[in-house]
Amino acid sequence: MVQPLKVRDRDGSERIIWQEIMRNGDSRYNHRLHGVLAVCRGLSCYKTAAIWGQSPRAVEYWVKRFEREGVQGLQEKKRPGRPNMLTGEQREFLRSDLERGPEAVGSDAKKWTGEMLSQHLREFYGVDMGVRQCQRLLKGRAGVDKGA
DSSP states (O other), X not given: OOOOOOOTTHHHHHHHHHHHHHHSHHHHHHHHHHHHHHHHTTOOHXXXXXXXXXXXXXXXXXXXXXXXXXXXXXXXXXOOXXXXXXXXXXXXXXXXXXXXXXXXXXOSOSSOOHHHHHHHIIIIIOOOOOHHHHHHHHTTOTTOOOOO
């Protein structure tokens, strides 16, 4: 008889998996595919929502979009709002710059500030981003000073 498996750090693991699912459009698309598949196999929208961590209404939208448009209806749509100022490659380089700290890019400061990041983006990436927007970008990062 097969023993039931348990994940040691269930909450931490679940958080990591959710971050990965929400990280990119392909993951979210696959997530919706699995949700619709569960409904196809007889689960209710409520049960599917509970398993997939979504609202029943979201699952209902997925099923209706699938019925109306097929699998194309479950793919990511263009999102409204201002397009990213940085390309994917630039974001990866910037993430590395932020992790290494301002000293690694020639500053005497120990922590990033919105003003320093704005200047860094202008000089190294040719992107003009306001100080306040840079502060928001830095917000939530451990050990980062979001002051001007």
